[in-house]
């Protein structure tokens with residue numbers, strides 16, 4: 625038996641005039657884990673989320689939440705909670721009233737509002753006007769709103785935006801606890817370092833389609849390849865021993881070199897045999913940032929021009 629995906633996006637295509645926003649976007653989001661949704665500016669992340677929520681219509685393809693189109697969901701907040709634009713608030717309305725209004729529209733109680741306010745850590749400020757909220761507080765308010773209907777699926781567009789370091793630590797733990805409860809959590813972000821410690825799975829997109837759809841651990845090991853990090857004060861001596869043995873040696877800053885083409889043990893053996901001093905030889909550990917840069921190298925729409933190259 626196959627478990628139905630919490631979100632299914634299938635062959636979405638969408639143009640805005642001449643601009644192709646989505647060009648065959650397809651992926652699935654599983655319950656019980658955090659799926660990072662990452663890609664360069666303009667890759668189509670927000671448009672995809674808007675199509676899933678029925679806020680934009682796709683030209684082709686379809687998106688399902690819990691196996692059904694969003695438009696067919698009765699009381700949608702109990703199926704999917706979303707934070708798309710934290711700034712979209714009525715500034716003169718008190719934050720609690722904003723949540724009460726949403727709750728009543730879905731047949732939910734004021735008690736539920738108080739629960740999500742506590743969950744989002746807004747207890748002390750919830751009676752203030754939303755217009756006076758910092759971006760971080762707005763993000764928390766948006767998350768509280770997304771949780772109102774206790775939905776099995778959560779979709780958050782750039783939820784780390786505007787959060788201070790404490791807020792970032794809070795949201796990482798909070799998202800993990802939501803996934804541990806069995807919910808599907810789709811999070812878009814540019815903060816790859818945050819996703820490294822947060823997401824279980826990544827859907828990497830560029831120019832309106834999926835470039836990679838894989839577990840975080842899998843992506844990291846594929847990026848690390850067979851590279852070895854070597855720390856030595858005798859860089860030239862090390863290169864003259866390792867290169868004839870088939871290695872490619874690249875200086876990566878300070879006394880650190882990256883060696884590719886030889887296994888870690890072989891590097892240690894060769895350097896030791898020729899008495900080349902070193903303080904570290906270890907398998908290269910890729911960061912998610914590196915994996916992302918490699919995957920999106922060809923898909924970036926707006927990267928600073930180098931030399932006489934074009935920006936596009």
Ligand SMILES: Nc1ncnc2c1ncn2[C@@H]1O[C@H](COP(=O)(O)OP(=O)(O)OP(=O)(O)O)[C@@H](O)[C@H]1O
Pocket residue numbers: 640643644645646663664665666667668669670671672
């Ligand atoms: N309402 C709109 N009208 C015209 N073009 C649009 C509209 N919404 C999105 N686009 C275009 O569609 C493409 C995808 O945009 P989208 O906002 O979905 O990307 P994104 O990955 O969310 O980017 P970012 O990380 O910058 O938020 C971009 O080229 C964008 O300019």
